[in-house]
Amino acid sequence: MTHIESGVGHVRVEVTAGSSEEARALADAAVDARLAACAQISGPITSVYRWEGSIHADEEWRIVFKTADDRLAELTALLVDRHSYEVPEIVAVPVEGGNPEYLAWVTESTRPRP
Amino acid sequence: MTHIESGVGHVRVEVTAGSSEEARALADAAVDARLAACAQISGPITSVYRWEGSIHADEEWRIVFKTADDRLAELTALLVDRHSYEVPEIVAVPVEGGNPEYLAWVTESTRPRP
Amino acid sequence: MTHIESGVGHVRVEVTAGSSEEARALADAAVDARLAACAQISGPITSVYRWEGSIHADEEWRIVFKTADDRLAELTALLVDRHSYEVPEIVAVPVEGGNPEYLAWVTESTRPRP
Numbered sequence: 573m574t575h576i577e578s579g580v581g582h583v584r585v586e587v588t589a590g591s592s593e594e595a596r597a598l599a600d601a602a603v604d605a606r607l608a609a610c611a612q613i614s615g616p617i618t619s620v621y622r623w624e625g626s627i628h629a630d631e632e633w634r635i636v637f638k639t640a641d642d643r644l645a646e647l648t649a650l651l652v653d654r655h656s657y658e659v660p661e662i663v664a665v666p667v668e669g670g671n672p673e674y675l676a677w678v679t680e681s682t683r684p685r686p
Numbered sequence: 687m688t689h690i691e692s693g694v695g696h697v698r699v700e701v702t703a704g705s706s707e708e709a710r711a712l713a714d715a716a717v718d719a720r721l722a723a724c725a726q727i728s729g730p731i732t733s734v735y736r737w738e739g740s741i742h743a744d745e746e747w748r749i750v751f752k753t754a755d756d757r758l759a760e761l762t763a764l765l766v767d768r769h770s771y772e773v774p775e776i777v778a779v780p781v782e783g784g785n786p787e788y789l790a791w792v793t794e795s796t797r798p799r800p
Numbered sequence: 801m802t803h804i805e806s807g808v809g810h811v812r813v814e815v816t817a818g819s820s821e822e823a824r825a826l827a828d829a830a831v832d833a834r835l836a837a838c839a840q841i842s843g844p845i846t847s848v849y850r851w852e853g854s855i856h857a858d859e860e861w862r863i864v865f866k867t868a869d870d871r872l873a874e875l876t877a878l879l880v881d882r883h884s885y886e887v888p889e890i891v892a893v894p895v896e897g898g899n900p901e902y903l904a905w906v907t908e909s910t911r912p913r914p
Contacts, residue, residue: 583782584814584893586698586750588726599848600855610849610889612816612862614728614842620713621724622795627714634726636814638891644783652785661724662785663752665698668811669872671880671890681850697896700812700864702840728842734827735838736909741828748840758897766899775838776899777866779812 580679582667583644585637587651587660588619594656595633601654607647608637609681640682641666694793696781697758699751701765701774702733708770709747715768721761722751723795754796755780808907810895811872813865815879815888816847822884823861829882835875836865837909866895868910 585608589595592615599611615633622628639647648662667675699722703709706729713725729747736742753761762776781789813836817823820843827839843861850856867875876890895903 603850613846618727622717659787661788664783665779665893666782668894669892673887674889732841736831773901775902778897779893780896
């Protein structure tokens, strides 16, 4: 099954977490559930945002998932459920190309178990 | 107000800066002006580019902003104005999904002050 | 020549490599061949994936290229050819805006040599 034959598109999904341990737990859960083909954790990063009128900065970690777009809704649901934040950042951008063999692997790796 | 009700889309905007201090100043300025909901600073990174025929590599920092697409033009103008580079890298990619509650927060956080 | 006049779009291309040395060699090769205007290397990152039924984690480096979309196929071919992995991750997302002067520089920097 190739990306083109299957007609499945792909997304790059960016998530932040408050510790490297939480990032790793979310990465493991999503990949184990076949809701993402891979997850890449980087950090620490400095997150800047406004809260009650003033600017705050926190240390966070970033997770980048690659998955098929027909798995995005279920991936989002799993992450929202497992995440310690009430409203976690989960931001998906469309993949429009790249290595077709790699994208075929992403599709295959995210098919639900029969 | 939700992302869908409001009809506002979102973008992920990547910017580079020559120091962590400059990255932090740009992040603070954009979030304070409600031109981005959040900014995430990471680095150092190694930037490779061609200049006058040979390959150069510099240490830089990366800032990733999340904002509403109706604020992108003004965010870009602020960053170009404040940045120490003559032609700073500012690259926006479209957000096509993710956590709807998070995207609604991005929209709300970037509405101009009345 | 500007981005708008030229009609060329742009992509953000993410690649992973097993060492900082390999990441740097791929970055240099692509920029030198005018297949990308710039490359940014960051890491180490932790890559999580499933292999033969269990979850694995490896240390990797990430390269982010900015290029014109009419150069993506050739950039992908060069990276697949030079990469030590059999099926390297190469994932392109569309650029929908940003600093027009920067995007014009990306276009100019990636025109094939006459």
